[in-house]
Amino acid sequence: MVEGRGEEVVGCLEEVGLLGAEIGDDVGDNKERGKKLDKGDDRSRGGRGRWQGWRVHASWAPSTLHYNAATANHLIAAYARHHQTPHAHQLFDEIPQPNVISFTSLMTSYNVTNRPDMALRLFGRMPALGVRPNSFTVATAIAACSRVGDVHSGVNLHALVETGGLRDDVVVSTALVGFYAKANYLVEARKMFDGMECGNVVSWGAMISGYAQSGDGRSAILLFSEFLGRDLRANHFMLSSVVNACASMGRLGLGKSIHGKVVRCWHEGNEVIEGALIDMYTKCGCFEYARKVFDRIVxxxxxxxxxxxxxxxxxxxxxxxxxxxxxxxxxxxxxxxxxxxxxxxxxxxxxxxxxGLGYLDSMNRLYGVVPGAKHYTCVVDMLGRAGRLDQAYEMSKNIEVTGDDELMLWSTLLSASRIHSRLDVAAEAGERLKEFNTDVAGAYMAMKNAYVSVGEWEGAMQVRSEMRRRGIRKEPGCSWVEIKDVPYVFRAGDVEKCSRGSEVMALLRDLEVKMEGRGYVTGSTKRYLIEEGKELDVTIGVHSEMLAIGFGL
Incomplete structure (x- = not known):
């Protein structure tokens, strides 16, 4: 139990009008006090605005040796509201017979304070104590599964929902839509969403967010268009998801329209939306708009x-x-x-x-931010771009990374070694990458292009043969440009399917000549390999971005 603290408690009691309460006050009085603390009454705050309800609780809790569940639930909710989860759990353990509200309140507190694992543990204790979960309890448990990434438990909870007759409960169904959407199980999420008789703004937002986060911006925008025909008001969460969908598709015109709706809905001051708008304008090629959004923020x-x-x-x-x-x-x-x-x-x-090296050194020393694998990979890229390959190579060898981080690190070094024609470093990076079972098509292409760039055709052929042996294919890069609200998509090296391809290539070659005339060294746009009597076109330099820019010009 939280202990009292002498004069501090007396002062706090005077503030909330509880000084002089009799020791024998009944449970009803404590229940009303619990409600005051639960609602965050200003009188339970200290001089600096900090919530100090625990001090009030400390003064009168000993007078009620056996808690009434309703009184304790208000207190647990109060502690949870102010992120005092340890105090809430301590109080929970002192309740002789905690009920479903007790469990749900404490589970919610653990979810809010990023301890969803503890929320699931509490949910698992309920059957043994004979406490039957209600719809809010189940929804809280589903949210915990989503936060911890426990798909298996979430699916089991879905089965409980179906067998327990909670399928039509809007709170539970909304939680399941969010769970499946965050887990990228979009088919299941859409089934749950379509099965809801009366969806709310949360369920619509969860489904739209799921599409946006999975890269299916088109479906997100289409669903939002359908939402606009309903008698519902979009919240900041939904609008930020739609803005992100516009960013993923490069839909500048539509993004501006959504920005207008953000202003009309009075969500312009929301930091999540502001960040999304900056990202959208940046990805759509309008940094000046992104800067305007930033400059308007106080x-x-x-x-x-x-x-x-x-x-x-x-x-x-x-x-x-x-x-x-x-x-x-x-x-x-x-x-x-x-x-x-x-x-x-x-x-x-x-x-x-x-x-950049100075900022890397200052991260932990000045700001308490420990550099991670992504930071070191960025530094390796920085050193590689500057031609300091030996230093980049030494850093790569000394960094302790595993999994995808290691893959990204050595892929970055490989790309840098290709640019500077350092086949020795490229070979070492290539050997490291061969140890991975994941798709390393980009790395293999970088190795092949490194050999081609210095005329090592035999080495390029060996890499190509290795790719074919392992069944590795490189998906071409994709870029797009929007002209008069119509998006045009371009894929790397796919000149034949490029809109007005011959004109675009002629423009790019003209630009290449002009750039070389000013001292810029470029790679040839075409190289050729001979394999099994066939002349194979190897496109180097004709990236999807170049095709998009050429078309736009």
């Missing part, structure tokens, strides 16, 4: 600052990205690991190698 949060820094880095505006970082620090906003990824990315594309 007190940018970490999310917003990070979004604009990453955006500036993507556009090669290294100085602006670093200036924004300095502004962020001056305003007392502490950077996180994503912020530093943007900063290092800016240094990489701006050629600021030593500056």
């Amino acid at each position: 007190n940018p949060s970490l999310v917003v600052f990070t979004s604009i820094i990453v955006a500036a880095a993507k556009y090669g505006l290294a100085k602006l990205a670093l200036d924004l970082f300095d502004e962020m620090v001056e305003k007392g906003v502490k950077p996180n690991e994503v912020t530093f990824l943007g900063v290092l990315h800016a240094c990489s594309h701006g050629g600021l190698v030593d500056v």
